[in-house]
Amino acid sequence: MQKFPHQPQDEEGPVFNAPWEAQAFALVLALHEKGLFSWQEWAATLGDEIVVAHAAGDPDLGNTYYEHWLAALETISLKNNLSSAVELDRRKSQWYAAYLSTPHGKPIELSAGD
Amino acid sequence: MPHDHHHDGHEHTEPPSDIELRVKALESLLVEKGLVNPDTLNTIIETYEHKVGPRNGAHVVAKAWADPEFKQALMADATEAVASLGYCGRQGEHLKVVENTDDTHNLVVCTLCSCYPWTVLGLPPAWYKSAPYRSRAVSAPREVLGEFGTDLDGDKKIRVWDSTSEMRYLVLPQRPLGTEGWSEEDLQALVSRNSMIGVELARTPGQDTEALK
Structure with a gap:
């Protein structure tokens, strides 16, 4: 029986729909364990992101959860000076370029000069 | 095909989605700065996927x-x-x-x-x-x-x-x-x-x- 649209049939628990969701999840736990933010601070940041997404028209049915999670992770990283918007943007472009310059099947690596 | 001058067509790898790039960017920066350890990340994922x-x-x-x-x-x-x-x-x-x-x-x-x-x-x-x-x-x-x-x-x-x-x-x-x-x-x-x-x-x-x- 489908209780809500998009509800996966996961009787024994989720977990992740894609590797990036697991990576984002683990990053938050690792940063918290390192004492870089409190869990209360994290929960508040995530709650805010969900409210913002909801207001922007996301029906928020649970399938976009890790998008909110990642947005909150970026927000808290910037707020606590773990990274900067410029740095993140630059690194994203570097990864994009690395994919384009790496032959298919070879490991993707950032070149030292980037 | 934009790269049809290459006979094998395998000279690059298709970049992943924007959201995957965001995660990769953040993760690689945090690892570089020594704020997270890649082994810790793997342990956490392993734990939540299989043990908890x-x-x-x-x-x-x-x-x-x-x-x-x-x-x-x-x-x-x-x-x-x-x-x-x-x-x-x-x-x-x-x-x-x-x-x-x-x-x-x-x-x-x-x-x-x-x-x-x-x-x-x-x-x-x-x-x-x-x-x-x-x-x-x-x-x-x-x-x-x-x-x-x-x-x-x-x-x-x-x-x-x-x-x-x-x-x-x-x-x-x-x-x-x-x-x-x-x-x-x-x-x-x-x-x-x-x-x-x-x-x-x-x-x-x-x-x-x-x-x-």
């Missing part, structure tokens, strides 16, 4: 059904009692166990985001994180239960527990009738994840677990 799950909670519930002393300890201080079984929280949160009785049924939600007793239930199912569940568990709990196929007597009280980052809840379902003398292990099979969130009851003996999917 609703079986932990079923163990706790079955033990509480079978062992009155453990149940007493569990109701008094659930954080401590589940830790004695080896299930420890990573976020310093407290766990409270709420017991279903003949008069009262308990239902757990997190209206703010999706706080959930990870140590005993693993990661929350998608519906638990959805806006409809988060709001309707509070405004129309009986209806929500009905959608899960759980029809309670009209005079049974429903208590809804709103989780926070400091306090998580686990429902102790009522032990099904006809299980007198059952071993803890057999009892565990009757405890579904959903029964520990409170949207369902524990399975009854003979109920085909597959049919409950």
